[in-house]
Every structure is written in C-alpha cells, then in structure tokens.
Amino acid sequence: MSMENAHLCLDAGCAINARTLGGDMHGHEIKVTFQPSGRSVYVLPGTVLLEAAGRAGVILQTPCGGKGTCGKCRVRLVDTPPVPSAASVGILSPKQVEEGYRLACCTPVDAPLVVDVPAESTFESQQQILTDDSGADVEVSPLVHKRRFELPLPSSEDPRADLVRLRAILGDIDVSPELMRLMSAFLRANEWKGTAVLSNNHLVALEAGDTTDDGYGVAVDLGSTTVVGKLFDLVSGRECGVASAINPQVTFGDDVISRIMHVRENDDGLAALQASAVECLNTIVDDLVSQAGIRADEVYEIVLAGNSTMQQILCGYDPSALGEVPFVQAFEQAQILSASDLGLKVNDAAEVYVFPQIGSFVGGDTVAGIVAARLDRWDKPVLFVDIGTNGEIVLANGDQLLATSTAAGPAFEGARIRQGMRATAGAIEKVIIREDVDINVIGDAPPAGLCGTALIDAAADLLRTGIIDETGRILPADELPAGIPEALQSRLITEGNETRFVLAPAEDAAGDEAICLWQKDVRELQLASGAVRAGIQIMLQRAGVEPDAIHRVLLAGAFGNFIRRSNARRIGLLPQIPGDRIRFIGNAASLGAKLVLLSDRERAYAAQLQEQTEHIDLSLDPEFQMAFGMAMIFPTSDIDACED
C-alpha cells in the first residue's frame, strides 16, 4: 500500500470520526509533534504519518516510493503507538515494533502523536551519505576553519618577521592590511599563541586562547517571501538552530518583478531593498545566536542561496536588467562579499558566499537545489522541479544538465485566485471530493480562502468527477454527466456563463461569503500548470528523453512538499509517470546552502554544476509557445486519487 493509498482511502472513512481532544485537536485535525525538532502540525485523521512529517518540514527517506518495502522511513511513536501495519511488522524487528517503531509511510494518524525521528530516516541524512561514495556522512571541511598555533618566541637568533613566523606554522596565508595592523600586538599580548581563523588560505581573525571548538556559520535560503536561516557548528557540522522571517521586501511588492520595478523607478530603490534584506538577515542571525547561546561574532561565514533578483539586490548589484528582455544577470560565478561591508552583524571578518547563478530566472537557489540533489550523479534521466511563481526545471540526463524557468505566475501561491491566499492560518490547504467535500484548514481557524495545493486538489478531483471538463470549464448543473452525487451538484452556482463550486459554505467560512473554486481560478491554474508542463516537455525534447524514461521527478521547495502527487499528475502539472518515481526532497536550496557552508568540496561542486548546466531560455521559443498552448487542455488521464 503506497502512502497516498493509505492516506486517502482511510480519510474517506475517518474524516467523520474526528474526536475533540483538548489542545491536541482543532475541529477535524489531530496534532502530531516531531522530535527532536519539536515541530507540530495538525492533520486530518487518517493522514499518513509520512505526509504529516512532510507538512512539518521533516522530509523522510522514501527510496521505495512509500510502498512500505524499504523500511527507510521508520520512526518511533512515543506513548501509545497504534497497532502496527502489516508492512511495519514485515520490515521491522519484533523488538523495534515493541519499542514503538513504525514505518511512517504505512501508519495513518488517528490520535495525537509524538514522533521521534531518527536522523538516519531523514532525507538530509540520505543526502549526506550521497556526498561520499563510501557511504560516509558529509565531510565537515568548511572553508572557514580554525587552527590552534603556538609560535617560537623571537630571539636574536630567530628574529624573523611576525608574518614570516606565523606563516611558518600556518602555511602561506594571505593577511589583509586590517589584520596586519592587529597581528603584532596580538602575538605579543598573547605569548605568541592563540587560534587562527582561516578561510581557505586567507587569515580571517586571530583569537586568544584555544577557540577551535567555537565557530559557526549560517546557511540562508533567501526567498522572495520567506527567509530561512540555519545555524551550524562549523566544527561538528551540527545544526544549532533555525530561524525564519518574512522577507521585509514584500512591502515593495510581492514578486521579483515589482521589486525590480521599484529599483528602476527610485533613485534609492536598490539601497532601500538591500538594506531591507540586510535587516532581515540581521534579525535572523540575532534569533539564531540567542537560540544557541553564542555571540554574533562567533559567526564566521554566511552562505546565501536565493533567486537571481534576491541575490543581486543583496549584493547591491542593480537587478534592472533581470526585468527586461533579454533578461541579463550580472554574474554567473559565486560572489564573495565582506559581511561587515554589507552591514551584517556577525564577525567583522566574516565572508558572505552568494551562490552561482545559471540564468536570470534560474538562480542560486536552483544551483543549491541541484547541489543537494546531486543531479549529475544519477545514471538515468531525472527531473528537478521547484514550483513557485516561477517553475524552475532542471533535467539531468547523465552528464547533460539543462535548466530553465517558466513563468508559472503566482497562482500556486494563492495570488490571482479570487479567494486565494498564502498557505497560512485559515487557508484551505487540502480538498478531497468524493460523495461530498472534505477540507483541511491550516491552523485553528475557520476557512478564509484557499492556497495553491487546495486549488490543485479541487481541480483534480472535479476533473475526476466530470464536473470540470478537459477544457477547464466548470460545468453548470444542467450539463453534468450522469452519476454526480447530489451533494456535489448542490455546490454548483451558475451566474451568466460562469459556474463556481462551493468548497466551504458561507456558514462555515471566516467571512460571510462561501469559499469557492471559480471558473477564473481554473483558468489561472491552467496557465500556471500549462507553463510548467510545457517547460518539462520542451526540456525532454531538447535532451531526447521520452517522458516514460524519467527515472525520478524530484520536487523541491515548500510548495512541492505539500502537493498531492496524484493530483499534480491529474491536472498535468507533472508528467504521467508512476507515483513512486516522484519524490519530495524538501527545501533543497537550504540543504544545498548547508552543504556548501560545511564543505569546501561542496563549494567546488556548486561551481562545477553551475558551469555544467546549460541554460535554456524558453521565453521566446516558438516550440514552447506551441506546447504551452496545447498544455492549456487538461490531460486525459486515468490517474486516480488512490492510484499512487
């Protein structure tokens, strides 16, 4: 039984059995808490634990595609574990079962749970293992590293220059004039010993005593909307905290184009946007260092991955040319900047690494993602897809890497959808349409609108029922095919030529208005989905790869995590391939940033992948225009909600 089988088939029966259990349930939803991160989510009863984990940002390994055969997704349920599934019993040892271990892919949630997630069950651990063919974890060898030193004292027999003396121990290091100004006094005040902080062969700082155990770095996923920073111990590689914030640049416009416009139209526009991003990063760093109980000046390196516009703005490089034909970026190779020059409040000598970029709309976050996915190391064709306002698509076919971006538009993020909203509290995030409609709402709130995943769910299920036809039209009640349940028929409202479908009636909703899927919403979805689908199609053509030959689709990014694969395939967003070939890889950009922060080999690997990846610009490609037009029609598909 695959994950979604388990989930959806159980849902149908359990949804109405929801109990109310103090703070652990909200309406229909049940609280699941994951350890050691402590993150909690509320899910509908019957939701498979694997998916609940994904919702909480805990991406588990599923090499078998969630079929219950590989045993990689095992977790331990604290307190009262449910009766184990047959798969759990078959794969796990009796002792493990007794201790509460279960396979997350085969375990439905029907009561509040606290779940211990072993590190080896997470996707990140899988990725670390991938870095080394021998199966070892990612080698922690950050560019920034420390070395304890003790120099022989100068004497008349050995009057070498201070720098010569230091180099004799630390190798042929570069020392900036700023540090040269401190070096001589430091060495004399500290009896010629201390700890050197080095970045590659560049001396970053000198510290008194032995501080080789203290050294931190921050890996940042610099999104247009959300900025996530993770603090890492550069000695052990251990993650010491996560902090996130809304990118305050949203006050200048939601999407990158409006921010580029702000730069073009205001003399101080770039400076204002840059300052805004810097302030946000400082807030995140503040949060991280207070969480970890360290000082900000123990942070020696920041690695940043963002889209090209975010990256260029942070660097202070004018992004104007990213916003007009022929869409030219300022740089391709990684940029190294001084943290203090940027106004970042970390160690004065800290460097900021900004990821290489492939194209104007295939930025550093994509490079970070393909680093995390080891995209050049698969021996069969693999598609990397990160769906947001832009859908970034990278096709790996052996050594050949092709990357493009399609303007999916903001539909998946809830924008331009009549009652759309971001995936925050009050958003319908999941819709199941069978005899009637079942919905899941984020947080402890009545439904206020729908977010991108609900849009896909609703459209897919309405396609399945026949209420939406292949052209995307929501049929009025009098044109429906036979056999549509009465409950669904009663949800159709037709005004003039257009029909809408009620997802939540006015009496259940936050406002005084029913939450509906409108005809125009379906059109927006067709545009967004068609752009990605056409993009994938052209990429496959360019590489001469048949859709059937796709070995994996790796879905990256927060949105990707929450998509129901069967529904994404039903509306044509993803290729019509078996569901077990589609994998969620979580926040790959963040993982890539972490890898580069912790290992200089990963940094070289990022440079290599950027170099290796060919950028395909689809914006003016006539073939793409044709494919895009064709992709407006929803695919004829026999993919059922329970099929994968």
Next chain:
Amino acid sequence: MSMENAHLCLDAGCAINARTLGGDMHGHEIKVTFQPSGRSVYVLPGTVLLEAAGRAGVILQTPCGGKGTCGKCRVRLVDTPPVPSAASVGILSPKQVEEGYRLACCTPVDAPLVVDVPAESTFESQQQILTDDSGADVEVSPLVHKRRFELPLPSSEDPRADLVRLRAILGDIDVSPELMRLMSAFLRANEWKGTAVLSNNHLVALEAGDTTDDGYGVAVDLGSTTVVGKLFDLVSGRECGVASAINPQVTFGDDVISRIMHVRENDDGLAALQASAVECLNTIVDDLVSQAGIRADEVYEIVLAGNSTMQQILCGYDPSALGEVPFVQAFEQAQILSASDLGLKVNDAAEVYVFPQIGSFVGGDTVAGIVAARLDRWDKPVLFVDIGTNGEIVLANGDQLLATSTAAGPAFEGARIRQGMRATAGAIEKVIIREDVDINVIGDAPPAGLCGTALIDAAADLLRTGIIDETGRILPADELPAGIPEALQSRLITEGNETRFVLAPAEDAAGDEAICLWQKDVRELQLASGAVRAGIQIMLQRAGVEPDAIHRVLLAGAFGNFIRRSNARRIGLLPQIPGDRIRFIGNAASLGAKLVLLSDRERAYAAQLQEQTEHIDLSLDPEFQMAFGMAMIFPTSDIDACED
C-alpha cells in the same frame, strides 16, 4: 686624470681666483644649472662638472671611473663652453665638441654654466639598459594597465551575464563587489564599450571612452627626513615630475627610534604618525598632478620604498617591535594596500605597493636600491652601501647576497657633532686643508656649522697633515710633527686635555663663534665610520671575499653622492681599494621604486631579491664587536686626496 684629480688639483689654484658675477655667484661659489631638470647648485671654482652634477642629483654614467676614457658622461654646455680638455677632444667628434659637448669628468667649472644632460648620459638610463640583456630600455609593463574594450550587445540569442560577457573579452579578471555594483549600469550607459583599468588580473576601474593614453603612477622614496615622489606616465614610462617635502613626522622626533618611542608611549601615536605621512604624500601628489596638469584620479598606483619603520607606520602596522631587542619587523614580503583606505587622494581604486623588507633595519629602501643596482647580476663581488643614520651594507658575491645594517649613528647627518648641522643652507659641506683651509658653504650664507661630508673632509685632511693621529686625537700645537704650515698651526685651540681645529674663524661665521672640528666630533666620526667599516669587514669575512677582490662599491643615497671618495677611504669608512671601483649611484631607492612601478617583471625581481638576500644581524655578534673596536683606529693609508 680622474675626476677627483681634476677637481682637487684645480681647486688648489682656483679657489682664490673667485670672481663675483651677479646672481650666478655667491662668495666663492659658481652657479651651475642642469637641464632638462632645471636643478641648480653652487660649487667652488674648479669643481669638476661630474661632481657638480652629483650635487644637483643628476647622476652621470662613469663606467671608467671618471678617467676620461669611456665618454659616457658627455654633456652639452650652453652659451660659452670652456676650452675642451684633451680627453674631451680625444673621445668626442669635432662636431660634438663644436656643438658644446664635453666630458663632465674632465671639465672644471670656472664660470656659471647651463648644462644640457642627454638622457643616455644619466645613471638611470644605464640602469634601464641593464634590465634587458639585449640593451633595450626598461620594458614598460606596469601591473596597472588599460585595455579598450567593446562588447557584443546582449540579445535573446546571447543573454550571457554581464561579468561573463566582460570576461570573454578581458580574460578571467577578478571584480570586487564595489565594482560589480557599478559595472552593469556602466556598460548600459556606455553602449557596452569603454576602457578597463587592470592591475594584474584584477579590474581596478571602468572608464568611459578611450582613456588608454591616460594613466599615471607615483614612485615614492619615503625617507625619515625627506620624502621624494616622482610622477610617471604608465603608458610611456616617461617621468612627468618630481616633488619633495620634509617628512612632517620630524615633529615627532628626528630619527626612527624617537618615532617608535612616540608610538609606544601614546595611545594614538601610531595613528598620528600615519596620518602625518599620509598628509605628506597627499601634498606631494597634489604638487605632482598640478605640475603635470592631470587629475589626481588619473593616478592608479603608488609604489613606496622606505625603511622598515617608515613603511610599517605608513601601513598602520605597529613598529614597536622594531625598536627593541630582538628587533622584529611585521612582514618581509611586499604589502599591497588600498590607497583610499589609507586616505590617499588618488584614484579610488588605486593600490599602494610597499616594498619588501629584509630586516628591521634593512628595509624597503634597501630592497629598492638593490633592485636598481641589479645586485645579483654582477659576476664579481660588489658592495652596496647606503650611509645614513644606519649604514646599510649589502654584499653581492655571485648569487649570494648578504645584507646588514650598522648603527652608524647620526654623526654623518650632523647630529651629535658639536657644531654639526644637516646639509642645508649655511652648512660647511666641503673642506680642503693644504697650506691653509678652504671651505664650501651651502647656499648664500655665512658658515653656521658643518655637515657630514665636511666632517669627513676635515678629518681626512687633518690625518694627512698629521694634525690628527691614528688614534683620532687632535694634537695640540706643541705635539705636532714637523712641517705643518703655520696657518694650520694657528687654527689649533687647546683647552685642558682637548684640542679643536678652527674651520671658519668667528669673524666669518654666522654666529659670533668660530666653527671648529672638536675632539669629540672626531670621536663621533670614529664611532660612525668604525661601525660601517666593521660591518663591511664582517660581511666580507662571512662571504669569504678579500677586500682586494671587491669589484665595485656602489654608494647609494643622498649622503653617498656627496662624499669625497678619497676622504672616505682615508678615514676608513670605505675599503682601501682603487677609487675607480667606487661609484655613486644616486637615489637608488627612488630608482628602484620607479622600476617596480613601471614593470611587473621588476616587481617579481624585487620579491626574488628579498627572498634571496640573507639578513645578518650584527647587533649581538661578538666578531662584529671586536672588529668595531679595532675600526676605532684610523687606518694607516697612503691614499692621498689627489690619488683617485
């Protein structure tokens, strides 16, 4: 007839024939003006033109040692050339003689002269030729250079990143974040063309239009007392101006030790001294750019040579350790700093190159000097000597280069001499003692004291007459050997155990006191001279070179220029070798700075010479102490004033 023969023998007869000729004579002295530099000096009648040129800082070539045989020192006398010497007639063509050409080494000055100095007759031109075995001039290939570029416009077919586009034309250049911030706007505002200013493979600036003909650099000799800057056109290599200033740090103390003390004893001492040096350099740059009619931002590079203390203070590197045992410098290899960071008002992107240093008292000026002297390229032993407060001595014996510094003390600069003074207006700079005393005073002034050269002259001639004995004692009148002229005897004044010798009686002097050589002055000279002599001796021993085997002594520095070689040998300051092996090479530090400014090969050569030179610390060497003690005794010598 060698130069000094000519000079001294003529002097004896001519001194009393001095005429008064308006502004062109002061007392005994005759004005000589050198073109194209326009520098003037006043010299005693009969002074050989070669020496007058040296006094004016115009160092002529004398490969034959001034014997009138090589013809390299030829100059053209404007207006009324004197009757040519036999040597001039023998070497020069009749046409040249008719045009006014004469050999400077064989032409005494007996009337005011204006002298045209052909570039090929100067020492600098000789040095340039030395850089290239084929005999060509120094290759002008400065690290900072310009390239005109024109990029293909971006298009949908060619949407490469701005930096990738630029690198495709200019090679794999480094571009700082600061310049990245300007690059994209620059390229678009200037139709994708302009001029790139490059330093090595580092982009320094982008300029609109074709500015490849405009680019300047400044070579600075950063002395403790005097700072000299020369402006060079980095395209042609042409010298465009010279400016000098007193180092304003003299207000913090005359010598490097007092400045180091100031740093140690004042919290803001280093900052104050550094600011003072920066201000001085800005004044010099101001002067240079206004002379040349260029803008300060056309100056792209500054090359600085100074002693270790001056260099470290300018860099802002604490010099305290240079002032105490075991005398440790901060660095050995060249330092590259940002001119704008230092507060130097030249192009914002200009770099400052600070010469490599060999030891605490063998600094960048010495490295620059040995670059200029090509010290590793002689096939016979050569001594490089730069005499000041410290006597820097470098012995080249094939590939082996040994460098040391001896604390000559300030005697040669007039300090600690009872009536000593610097070589400025009013200083007796030359003394000739035969039947009576003849003196030369700098500038239009009565004698106010004596400077280092006069001290050497007086001591040497008094040794020759027997008035000073080998132990350095000035004999009282009643102990003199027979045959001392009466005029000289009458100049001896004995008080208690000590005798002094009157150089200028009270009635001729600026104050109401006679200017004398005091017994204590001779002791100071013995210390100073003995230190240099012992240093040379130890260096020769270390290298296993006999004094007789010294092929050349190269006398560098302003003081070196003014020393009378026969007198320097007589007192034992220089080895007892034939005078034609002793050469004045002028301001070698300034020449070395010029070479490094104009050629990246010279920069590499400077690094190589620094690396190759072994530093010998004599301060605690018992052999040196012994040799120093021995060197207190003046040498027994048959070197006559007219001998070389």
